[in-house]
Amino acid sequence: MTRARKAPEIRTAELLDCAQRLFFERGYDDTTVNDIIRAAGLSKGAFYHYFASKEALLEALAARLARDSLAELQPMLDNPSLDAVGRLNALFAGSQRLNVELAPQLRTTFAVLFRPENVVLFHRVDLAARQLALPLIADLLAKGSEEGAFDVPDPLAFADMLLQIRLIFRDVMHSALRQADQGNIEEAARLLDERLRLYGVAIDRLLKLPDGTIKAVEPGFARAFLQAG
Structure with a gap:
């Protein structure tokens, strides 16, 4: 029986769809390449034509999730009724809402990425997400500078710094998730809420705003994220 010929972008999307479903159902470690190609109805050779490895597939999946999230958040960045x-x-609030909605899937992904042996993979995935977000944040900062809201001499460099600061959350999120899994929700939520609050203060000071101007965490976010799913 001849397999239907499909455009490469369609085959790639099908593999990503299968991988996302299996990763979220079984976990990354418990999903093999054979599982993915069986679900997609492809040969192993076809799989490796599109992705060099299972890790490369996870990286592509993370980039797609980041693109989808940014597409959801774009209206907030374009809202003409809001200043910078x-x-x-609004970007922080929308991001937290999406994180709560996708918490079960994100926790499965984080469980893989936060392992010490996966540091390189974590940075590859983070780089893919940062490259997508960087021009959007830089544009927001540039418009804020034009409005006089921010003191940002180089919007692109400052956007990169804001995104780089996020890397400190790898260890904090890992610790919070471990505590939550052990039943210590209160301590885990307190840890995550406080570090997010301080992230907001760091952004305030980088942009020369009064402390508390940027709300990097909404009340109850950490608990909702850690308990979801």
Whole structure:
């Protein structure tokens, strides 16, 4: 029986769809390449034509999730009724809402990426997400500078710094998730909420805003994220 010929982008999307479903159902470690190609109805040779490894597939999946998330958040960045500070705060609020909605899937992904042996993979995935977000954040900062809301001499460099600061959350999120899994929800939520609050303060000071201007965490976010799913 001849397999239907499909465009490469369609085959790639099908593999990503299968991988996402299996990773989220079984976990990354318990899903093999054979599982994915069986679900997609492809040969192993076809799989390796599109992806060099299972790790490369996870990286591509993370980039797709980041693109989808940014597409959801784009209206907040374009909202003409908000000033630059309002758009930045709306971006944080919208991101937290998506994180709670996708918490079960994200926790499965984080469980893989936060392992010490996966540091290189974590940075590859983070780089893919940062490259997508960087121009959007830089544009927001540039418009804020034009409005006089931010003191940002180089929007692209400052956007990169804001995104780089996020890397400190790898260890914090890993610790919070481990504590939550052990039943210590209160301590885990307190740890995550406090570090996110301080992230907001760091952004305030980088942009020369009064402390508390940027709301990097909404009340109850950490608990909702850690308990979801």
